[in-house]
Amino acid sequence: MNDLSTPRAVEPAAGRIEPIVLRERGQREVFCGLTGIVWLHRKMQDAFFLVVGSRTCAHLIQSAAGVMIFAEPRFATAILTDRDLAGLADAGDELDRICVTLLERRPDIATLFLVGSCPSEVIKLDLAKAAERLNARLFPRVRVHNYSGSGIETTFTQGEDNALRALVPTMPATDERQLLVVGCVADVVEDQLVRIFADLGIGPVRFLPARRARDLPPVGPGTLLLLAQPFNGETARALVARGARILQAPYPFGAEGTTAWLRAAADAWGVDTERFDAVTAPGIARARASLERARERLSGKRVFLMPDSQLEIPLARFLHRELGMSVIEVGTPYLDRQMVAAELPLLPPEATLSEGQHLERQLDRVRAAKPDLTVCGLGLANPLEAEGLTTKWSIELVFTPIHGYEQAGDLGGIFARPVERRERLKP
Amino acid sequence: MQLTLWTYEGPPHVGAMRIADSMRGVHLVLHAPQGDTYADLLFTMIDRQDRRPPVSYTTFQARDLGGDTANLVTRAVTDALERFQPQVILVGESCTAELIQDQPGSLAQGMRLPVPVVPLELPAYSKKENWGASETFYQLARTLLADRIPPPGTPRPGREGARRPRANLLGPTALAFRCRDDVTEIGILLEKMGVDVNVVAPLGASPDDIRRLPEADFNIDLYPEVSRTLATWLERQFGMPRTKVIPMGVGATRDFIAEVAGLAGLDPAVALAGELPGQASRSSSASRAPWYSRSVDSTYLTGKRVFIFADAAHAIAAARIAAEEMGFTVVGLGTFDRAFARDVREAAAKYGVEALISDDYLEVEKAIAAASPELVLGTQMERHIAKRLGIACAVISSPIHVQDVPARYSPVFGFEGANVLFDAWVHPLMMGLEEHLLQMFREDFEFHDGAAASHLPAASPAAPRPAAAVAPAPPAQAAPAPEAAVPANEPGDPQWTPDGEKELGKIPFFVRGKARRNTERFALERGIRRITVETLYDAKAHFSR
Ligand code: SF4
Ligand code: SF4
Numbered sequence: 008m009n010d011l012s013t014p015r016a017v018e019p020a021a022g023r024i025e026p027i028v029l030r031e032r033g034q035r036e037v038f039c040g041l042t043g044i045v046w047l048h049r050k051m052q053d054a055f056f057l058v059v060g061s062r063t064c065a066h067l068i069q070s071a072a073g074v075m076i077f078a079e080p081r082f083a084t085a086i087l088t089d090r091d092l093a094g095l096a097d098a099g100d101e102l103d104r105i106c107v108t109l110l111e112r113r114p115d116i117a118t119l120f121l122v123g124s125c126p127s128e129v130i131k132l133d134l135a136k137a138a139e140r141l142n143a144r145l146f147p148r149v150r151v152h153n154y155s156g157s158g159i160e161t162t163f164t165q166g167e168d169n170a171l172r173a174l175v176p177t178m179p180a181t182d183e184r185q186l187l188v189v190g191c192v193a194d195v196v197e198d199q200l201v202r203i204f205a206d207l208g209i210g211p212v213r214f215l216p217a218r219r220a221r222d223l224p225p226v227g228p229g230t231l232l233l234l235a236q237p238f239n240g241e242t243a244r245a246l247v248a249r250g251a252r253i254l255q256a257p258y259p260f261g262a263e264g265t266t267a268w269l270r271a272a273a274d275a276w277g278v279d280t281e282r283f284d285a286v287t288a289p290g291i292a293r294a295r296a297s298l299e300r301a302r303e304r305l306s307g308k309r310v311f312l313m314p315d316s317q318l319e320i321p322l323a324r325f326l327h328r329e330l331g332m333s334v335i336e337v338g339t340p341y342l343d344r345q346m347v348a349a350e351l352p353l354l355p356p357e358a359t360l361s362e363g364q365h366l367e368r369q370l371d372r373v374r375a376a377k378p379d380l381t382v383c384g385l386g387l388a389n390p391l392e393a394e395g396l397t398t399k400w401s402i403e404l405v406f407t408p409i410h411g412y413e414q415a416g417d418l419g420g421i422f423a424r425p426v427e428r429r430e431r432l433k434p
Numbered sequence: 435m436q437l438t439l440w441t442y443e444g445p446p447h448v449g450a451m452r453i454a455d456s457m458r459g460v461h462l463v464l465h466a467p468q469g470d471t472y473a474d475l476l477f478t479m480i481d482r483q484d485r486r487p488p489v490s491y492t493t494f495q496a497r498d499l500g501g502d503t504a505n506l507v508t509r510a511v512t513d514a515l516e517r518f519q520p521q522v523i524l525v526g527e528s529c530t531a532e533l534i535q536d537q538p539g540s541l542a543q544g545m546r547l548p549v550p551v552v553p554l555e556l557p558a559y560s561k562k563e564n565w566g567a568s569e570t571f572y573q574l575a576r577t578l579l580a581d582r583i584p585p586p587g588t589p590r591p592g593r594e595g596a597r598r599p600r601a602n603l604l605g606p607t608a609l610a611f612r613c614r615d616d617v618t619e620i621g622i623l624l625e626k627m628g629v630d631v632n633v634v635a636p637l638g639a640s641p642d643d644i645r646r647l648p649e650a651d652f653n654i655d656l657y658p659e660v661s662r663t664l665a666t667w668l669e670r671q672f673g674m675p676r677t678k679v680i681p682m683g684v685g686a687t688r689d690f691i692a693e694v695a696g697l698a699g700l701d702p703a704v705a706l707a708g709e710l711p712g713q714a715s716r717s718s719s720a721s722r723a724p725w726y727s728r729s730v731d732s733t734y735l736t737g738k739r740v741f742i743f744a745d746a747a748h749a750i751a752a753a754r755i756a757a758e759e760m761g762f763t764v765v766g767l768g769t770f771d772r773a774f775a776r777d778v779r780e781a782a783a784k785y786g787v788e789a790l791i792s793d794d795y796l797e798v799e800k801a802i803a804a805a806s807p808e809l810v811l812g813t814q815m816e817r818h819i820a821k822r823l824g825i826a827c828a829v830i831s832s833p834i835h836v837q838d839v840p841a842r843y844s845p846v847f848g849f850e851g852a853n854v855l856f857d858a859w860v861h862p863l864m865m866g867l868e869e870h871l872l873q874m875f876r877e878d879f880e881f882h883d884g885a886a887a888s889h890l891p892a893a894s895p896a897a898p899r900p901a902a903a904v905a906p907a908p909p910a911q912a913a914p915a916p917e918a919a920v921p922a923n924e925p926g927d928p929q930w931t932p933d934g935e936k937e938l939g940k941i942p943f944f945v946r947g948k949a950r951r952n953t954e955r956f957a958l959e960r961g962i963r964r965i966t967v968e969t970l971y972d973a974k975a976h977f978s979r
Pocket of ligand 2: 041061067123159
């Protein structure tokens, strides 16, 4: 465990070697990008997500959402049928009809996302064109965007990246110097961050996405990007193409991660150390205190992270450096080096970093390593528990507020709870 | 294109997974993209299974398209065979693979594997989960029994010697409603009757068990959604008769016993000894339900309005129980499964309601709201509808959620099943006498608005809530959607006068929501703008006619 007493502790030790990367291909057990709709629609309260796909896609979203049925959800699937495939119905007309009916029902919707799926992509349904056509008809009342959440092109959290990427071209231009935080964070986290940035004298601060998708933040040469999620690489690059600059930082998980992340912005704004320390000290103290219990429980234990949400690398760093866990393997669906440039050097060198997946071989490694905690998808958790392993299903990490100082304890708790539970239950 | 908010059934390949997952020695290779692996969690989370479903996915990606997607199939089949050593391999595809037309079934058949390969056609753009399960079960059995079909016209061999009659229990699967315990319960019933269970399938069956199906004298078509196709085929090819009654409820269980006795050549009178239909005595049935239903506490159940929407078999059976065994009034009956629409229509006609055949969740919600029932019997979907409308609800069929797979023994078929159903349906309603007492003591301070009946958990979102008519019940987890379930008052809506509102406050909270709804509807229909005490009692008189 590194010394946390100075926020600068994140600087990698000189000459540290990066972990070896194991590239694997085989069966993958990861959700597709459609899953992102579950949290995206909660963040952007004026947005509706219409998947153009199959019954499988509809079933996926409702299963991933834990079949949490809301009054009337702000997502739906336009299910392709035989008629559409046989060309009996013009897919474009059908889609227009569905969108118009839908928007008539929901006058509160100001942004409509048409979301492509594997079937819509394989039959080459042009959703960009459909969006253009619908915009001509519906804008300005409703702005229509399109992106792909298909499982042949995206994994799990890449859906968010594609959705946000789709917003970039319509963001207004600005030359103003501003901080843009990129990636969905819970509203409560957003409010906390706004307060901290204000205390640091950093501003204006804007968020992508905003709570109303319609309130698009501007972007331009004066924009500095602070990435809140490690999976928004395409969005970040699209923003860079519009003049923005990325502030490299680890992600704001845990006391250390949050401090380093805030510091990247503070440095860019020339905030002096004294002020920075004064503003962050209470948060750091609370975060550390709230991590104590988890640390007691997890320190010295061994963790294996299966590839799932793309959060694996920053979380492995957090588990290792702040909770004292040793990391056996960090799986990631794909390795976007630019996005994790500040994280990789902080991983323990003995950890194996694996990219992609060969599920059966990876499970063999899990069984051989007998980790104290395995972070994995919902489909694998109970079977591994039944084999005697302790697991944490990773989807909770995208549904729960885990960013920032005030959530550090909750984040620690997510990993500590399953371990504590196993210790409590008498065999 | 069909606009879908929530789907009752998954795609047909999920049906195929349910068959593979239910059996031993069977492995399914699915040609599908990575996202489709979500289906594993249905089995491991909802059904709490302690092992992964026996399914391999090829998980092809965009970059494989036009290249070696076919190779992925053969590799997945080879790997699955080596790693899992199944006795049979099922090969199917999901919606996306259907479009790229790799024909994974034929590919696998061409591999000359040492085990039988069953290629599955699962048309994802026209069929759904139940169809997929039924078709997979049928194709699997057909493949395994291909060399055993007797020439047409062969008379069925009689029962040798003094052997007891034998039956197969067909249709129970993973992820279906209470199959695990229903199979046990029906097994006990058959045992008492002197009938042996030859094979239970697919749940727990091996390919060898499937080969033994024809050794039974007849089939019990226990879950027709899954087993009707196969049972009819066995009837045609092997001359095996099948049952038609679903033994859910006391009356249906008695009918089932009579039917089985007929098929088994037994005297039904023996099996039905002790079953005294219509008798109020405690020992009139092997089930306690008839007595409980006759005990005075149950008077309060009389005429409770019940809306039933489920898979066809459970819906039809539930309607009969509701009407004949609980003394409820059936105000709605329907199913999401069009394949059985005719049966449901026939049943609905008996209760003087029009069957609702729809897989459109919003339409079902609208119908339930319009019927203003006091109890909803449905699926996991209807649980949510009922929760939002503040109506009591019990789940009687899949699609289910994790709490519908209880740890305790809780069948819904047979005599014990009738007991379970009685409890499950009455519990969410106000306990009869307790309701009565609440009425009598409603002025006492303990019975203030917030007090719920003692048997209901204080904060249970499923409990009928006083404010249900004006605010959505809080969701069980911490991610409530902001959408309000109840539309805000339109300007033209009737307004409550202070007096009317005050009088409404004197009505016990557990019926207040309903009183408010009814009165508002009454006023609206008559163009009454101000709801006074008079309006309230006019409405009460109107609705109690
Ligand atoms: S409220 Fe949530 S947990 Fe409860 S049944 Fe519905 S989906 Fe399941
Ligand atoms: S993987 Fe493709 S077909 Fe499957 S749910 Fe995702 S988008 Fe739909």
